[in-house]
Amino acid sequence: MRRLFIANRGEIAVRIIRTAKEMGIATVVGVSEADVDSLAAHIADEHALLGPAPAPASYLNQDAVVAAALEHGCDALHPGYGFLSENAAFAAKVAEAGLIWVGPAAEAIGMMGNKAQARDAARRAGVPILKGTDGPLRPEDDALEIAREIGYPLVVKASAGGGGRGIRFVHHEAELLSTIEMARGEAGAVFGDPTVYLERFVEFARHVEVQILGDGKDFIHLGDRDCSMQRRSQKVIEEAPAPDLPDVVRRTIRESSVELARQCGYSGAGTVEFLYDPIRQEAAFIEMNTRIQVEHPITEQITSVDLVREQLLIAYEGAMSLMQEDVAFTGHAIECRINAEDPEKNFFPSPGRIARLAWPEGSGVRVDSGVGEGSVVTPFYDSMLAKLVVHASDRPGGIEATLQALQNTRIEGVKTTIPMHSTLLSRPEFADVAHHSKFIENMPDLLEAP
Amino acid sequence: MGNVISPLPGIFYRKPGPGKDPFVEVGDAVESGQTVGIVEIMKQFTEVQSDVAGVVESFEVEDGAMVNPGDTLVVVREGQA
Numbered sequence: 320m321r322r323l324f325i326a327n328r329g330e331i332a333v334r335i336i337r338t339a340k341e342m343g344i345a346t347v348v349g350v351s352e353a354d355v356d357s358l359a360a361h362i363a364d365e366h367a368l369l370g371p372a373p374a375p376a377s378y379l380n381q382d383a384v385v386a387a388a389l390e391h392g393c394d395a396l397h398p399g400y401g402f403l404s405e406n407a408a409f410a411a412k413v414a415e416a417g418l419i420w421v422g423p424a425a426e427a428i429g430m431m432g433n434k435a436q437a438r439d440a441a442r443r444a445g446v447p448i449l450k451g452t453d454g455p456l457r458p459e460d461d462a463l464e465i466a467r468e469i470g471y472p473l474v475v476k477a478s479a480g481g482g483g484r485g486i487r488f489v490h491h492e493a494e495l496l497s498t499i500e501m502a503r504g505e506a507g508a509v510f511g512d513p514t515v516y517l518e519r520f521v522e523f524a525r526h527v528e529v530q531i532l533g534d535g536k537d538f539i540h541l542g543d544r545d546c547s548m549q550r551r552s553q554k555v556i557e558e559a560p561a562p563d564l565p566d567v568v569r570r571t572i573r574e575s576s577v578e579l580a581r582q583c584g585y586s587g588a589g590t591v592e593f594l595y596d597p598i599r600q601e602a603a604f605i606e607m608n609t610r611i612q613v614e615h616p617i618t619e620q621i622t623s624v625d626l627v628r629e630q631l632l633i634a635y636e637g638a639m640s641l642m643q644e645d646v647a648f649t650g651h652a653i654e655c656r657i658n659a660e661d662p663e664k665n666f667f668p669s670p671g672r673i674a675r676l677a678w679p680e681g682s683g684v685r686v687d688s689g690v691g692e693g694s695v696v697t698p699f700y701d702s703m704l705a706k707l708v709v710h711a712s713d714r715p716g717g718i719e720a721t722l723q724a725l726q727n728t729r730i731e732g733v734k735t736t737i738p739m740h741s742t743l744l745s746r747p748e749f750a751d752v753a754h755h756s757k758f759i760e761n762m763p764d765l766l767e768a769p
Numbered sequence: 770m771g772n773v774i775s776p777l778p779g780i781f782y783r784k785p786g787p788g789k790d791p792f793v794e795v796g797d798a799v800e801s802g803q804t805v806g807i808v809e810i811m812k813q814f815t816e817v818q819s820d821v822a823g824v825v826e827s828f829e830v831e832d833g834a835m836v837n838p839g840d841t842l843v844v845v846r847e848g849q850a
Contacts, residue, residue, distance in 0.1 A: 373780055373833055375787070659811070668811035670778065698779045698835075702811040 324388035327399030329689030332359035338627040351377035395419035435478035444579040449603035451518035477506035478514040529576040533585035557614035617652035620710040661734035674732035679724040771821035773843040779810035
């Protein structure tokens with residue numbers, strides 16, 4: 320008997336349920352009181368109440384999640400993305416409860432969650448890393464000498480940091496030592512770990528990443544993606560493959576990402592993220608995410624591989640269904656994250672009831688959605704409603720088809736980011752791949768209401 | 770009395786983060802413009818400030834409770850402590 324507990328909500332819960340159903344696996348989705356009537360709760364075979372609406376009382380309550388999975392007779396648990404998906408202690412707790420954890424081992428999650436350890440593992444696997452300290456900056460190191468070697472500007476990063484926290488910029492040698500001291504003090508106070516390291520700062524970088532799969536024995540990649548179009552460090556548009564990468568860079572990041580997975584004996588789906596400097600034509604490791612990602616559908620569209628199915632096969636059978644030579648790439652895919660936010664009010668969240676809803680249709684169009692007509696968008700969780708994914712034979716065709724699909728989307732009752740996507744996809748900088756991860760912030764007029 | 774009103778819907782928090790001390794407690798003196806709580810809506814956080822200087826008289830909603838725009842969050846007794 321196979322019965323999968325989905326410890327997540329919204330579109331990713333719906334996405335996991337869809338593949339589980341196709342594989343003949345029964346599904347139980349854990350829901351908060353606010354999500355009892357959600358699309359995911361409706362389409363799952365069963366739903367289990369985890370607790371009140373605020374995430375710490377429900378989706379982040381580890382004991383409640385494990386207890387619900389056991390009570391409902393599940394033998395496996397898929398964490399989706401966000402919430403507890405990259406929590407090593409939770410992964411261990413799930414395994415201790417006798418449930419199959421759909422993801423890599425707790426040790427792999429823990430290692431990649433520590434930036435200095437992850438960077439060290441990447442270096443050993445031959446993954447290109449940003450010029451910087453190899454591992455933590457030790458108190459006895461000559462920081463001035465090391466920094467001269469790296470060059471300015473550079474960043475001091477807390478090993479235990481993440482999500483943009485625990486980072487300080489250094490522009491001149493004179494401020495280096497005091498900044499390091501301050502960063503150590505802060506990291507100790509905030510993260511409980513004073514370890515810091517130094518890294519070169521790249522001002523106009525693109526964000527590229529490689530999708531990998533491993534089952535502990537074999538390790539493959541499913542190509543690359545570009546997620547450079549970001550607003551406040553949140554990805555808004557993603558595409559696959561990453562456009563305009565020199566062949567040698569593309570080959571290097573793909574092959575070294577596979578090598579990193581091999582070195583860790585990785586089991587599951589993962590993403591190795593890189594910062595790409597178009598001026599130096601160099602890619603450098605940022606971090607590895609040990610889960611399925613929001614933007615996984617664009618990889619699925621260009622490879623015809625169902626990544627959630629592979630995750631489940633790896634977890635249940637211990638083996639993925641394909642080898643590297645089975646992976647073929649076709650065309651170009653673009654994903655727009657459609658959020659319930661008001662572009663005219665500086666993208667302020669727009670909760671409410673979706674009064675009318677019509678998704679675009681047509682060949683190459685895929686919508687991964689967590690809502691339906693009549694759904695209530697609650698203020699408790701992130702604002703992503705759905706992902707519009709378009710697959711076309713080439714990139715210009717993909718941009719055009721995505722603009723058309725956005726025009727054919729109707730969402731009434733809540734404000735959405737659809738106008739932002741139309742603006743961004745129409746920009747010549749996007750067509751020319753002249754955008755970068757600070758593009759939106761550097762053009763403050765770009766998203767203003769007409 | 771000066772009431773601190775929620776400008777938006779969301780979840781009211783008395784602390785800047787899990788494991789942190791509350792911004793203010795009942796009986797504390799507050800300045801005008803001082804942050805007394807946070808309202809979270811869809812993972813965006815908005816600080817809520819007292820409009821007046823005075824002493825915190827009471828909290829009208831619990832930590833982690835759902836609030837609507839116009840709800841009174843905190844009652845501040847104007848004037849010196």
